[in-house]
Amino acid sequence: VVAETAAAADAAARLVQVEYDILPAVFDPEEARTPGAPVLHPGRTPEDRVADASRNVVAQLHDGHGGDIDATLSASAVTVSGTWQTSRVTHAQLETHGAVGWLDEDGRLVIRSSTQVPFLTRDELAHVFDLPRENVRVFAARVGGGFGGKQEIFTEDLVALAVL
Incomplete structure (x- = not known):
């Protein structure tokens, strides 16, 4: 609600009625990228700043350094593979958003x-x-x-x- 005064905003907020449509959900990032997963941003394109909506990939980074990754890994003395997770981290700004x-x-x-x-x-x-x-x-x-x-x-x- 946007209003010119706090009282007007409060009065307008009391008039809001919300109706929810229960949609298919996905709760794991890896599951969200699998074929057949519910599409979270249907109809979005890179022009909309969504990298690949069909795979639920909102953003991708490419560092621009090419090379033969398979050859590099084959020539490495040791390689380690796995999946690691960390807890969510959020910023704690000294100033408020405004x-x-x-x-x-x-x-x-x-x-x-x-x-x-x-x-x-x-x-x-x-x-x-x-x-x-x-x-x-x-x-x-x-x-x-x-x-x-x-x-x-x-x-x-x-x-x-x-x-x-």
């Missing part, structure tokens, strides 16, 4: 945010809202302590939606 927004006198969307990556945030907002990049301005306060946890859209899209 954003405010408005349209400037030229009609450009302006977002002031606690993001660590204002240019990426600008590009993401332009993509999400189908706006020219030059019509989106994002700037961040000089505050540190994000530790890498503020490198994606978190609140900025919601603020932009309210502004637009």
Whole structure:
């Protein structure tokens, strides 16, 4: 709920009715990549920033270094293979996530945010809202302590939606 006052937001939130559709689920990343697993992002393409929706692969990294992996492994004195897991890790930023927004006198969307990556945030907002990049301005306060946890859209899209 987006509102101009806390009281209006509270009143509007009380009017919200939620209806859930129970969909097939998958709870293991390896299971999610198997053929026949429920597709989590149907119809998404790399243009939508989803690497391979049919295999539930949202992102892929390629370091660009080629080479013959099989030959390298064969020539290695020792190889180790297995599957290792760690518990979930989350950042604990020193500052809160926050954003405010408005349209400037030229009609450009302006977002002031606690993001660590204002240019990426600008590009993401332009993509999400189908706006020219030059019509989106994002700037961040000089505050540190994000530790890498503020490198994606978190609140900025919601603020932009309210502004637009």
